[in-house]
Amino acid sequence: MTSLPPPYLESGCRHHTYSRKQKSLGLLCSKFVSLYDRVDAESVSLDDAAKRLGVERRRIYDIVNVLESVGVLARKAKNRYSWIGFSGIPKALFELKEEAVKEMSRTDSPCAKVLEDEEDDKLSDQTGDFGDYKLNPAAVDAASSLCSAACRARSVTDNRREKSLGLLTQNFVKLFLTTDADTVSLDEAARLLLGDGRNSSQMRSNNAAKVRRLYDIANVLCSMNLLEKTQQLDTRKPAFRWLGTKGKPKADNDVTVTMPPSTKQWNKRAFGTDITNADYKRSKLNPPVDKKLSKACLRIDDLKECNLTAQKQLQNSQGGYVFGPFQPDGASKGSGDVEEKGGNKVQDWESLASSFRPQYHNQALSELFGHYMEAWKLWYVEVAQGSRNLQQPCKSVINQLL
């Protein structure tokens, strides 16, 4: 009875083996965002969203929960959220960071300890040359405190809440906000988060379950460009890097910069299967992480300071803006008109972001690229969905880029 009408496809093209990718949470999130991130910031109805996006309500809950955790949405009532947009992110992050810091100052818990040696014997890894980014000690550190915080305030009642996607999202983000580690793998994160201190007896068993959740979260975070998927430099192990708070080159129009081939790697699941890339494949792929950037986390005062600078920048808003962290549709119109009411919020976030000192060039570029890809992908699905059959040509190009 819950069978929904297969939203897209149909009519015209048969074959079409089911593709999971087209139904990914990340993609859905992108659509969701483009649906609501319009000038007239209205309130969001879950029903409506589900209907408009042609998915089950269940999926909307997933997205909404993480978006809420990051300040993009705020719950108003049953079935009702208010759209805040990207402009809500800085504040949310700020609060998360503050919270995390506060939590960290409390007793350092046993969690980390347990985790640490559990780690040792589990993956008695060979730790390349740098025992450094194996199980990012930094991350363990940060998580330890977070864990302890989670431990207290346990009241059976909100036992459910404790495991909610929303909370998990926040903790996940906090991890990035507080650690010095450049990248964190979901596996690590899962082990560290929601460690529900106490006995490690029960928590060990379903790390996998947690990881599954983290995938969900990471996907929407990625689609929001708050996160980026990469690999740990030594092991090829997939991991995530926080992008949420960093500066982007303020290159208004020079976005046309030619992308270094290496950035092709971008976020998709690693290795290209494409022989055409063969030449690049080897050499210096994913150069991004050449050092352990000490960035990742905005220091709390950075944030404060930023809020100010952002505000200032808002004043003298010199137009010609690129789009925000993710601004698919308006993108094309780009420079000129930005204003509108929506212009502000994007700009707000944008300027906040740009007030952070830029990092490395490569990285900045690749991010920028990622950003574009995101917008492009979105555009693509829309078009593809929309109709015609320019699907074929596009697809190959897309695959190439991804």
Next chain:
DNA sequence: GGATCCCGCCATAAT
């Protein structure tokens, strides 16, 4: 084959 992660059953929390 392991990493990803969609799907939707069904427990719980609101109403």
Next chain:
DNA sequence: ATTATGGCGGGATCC
């Protein structure tokens, strides 16, 4: 009781 939320993990896909 009915409806809204959202854990949770089986198992299909992707790589």
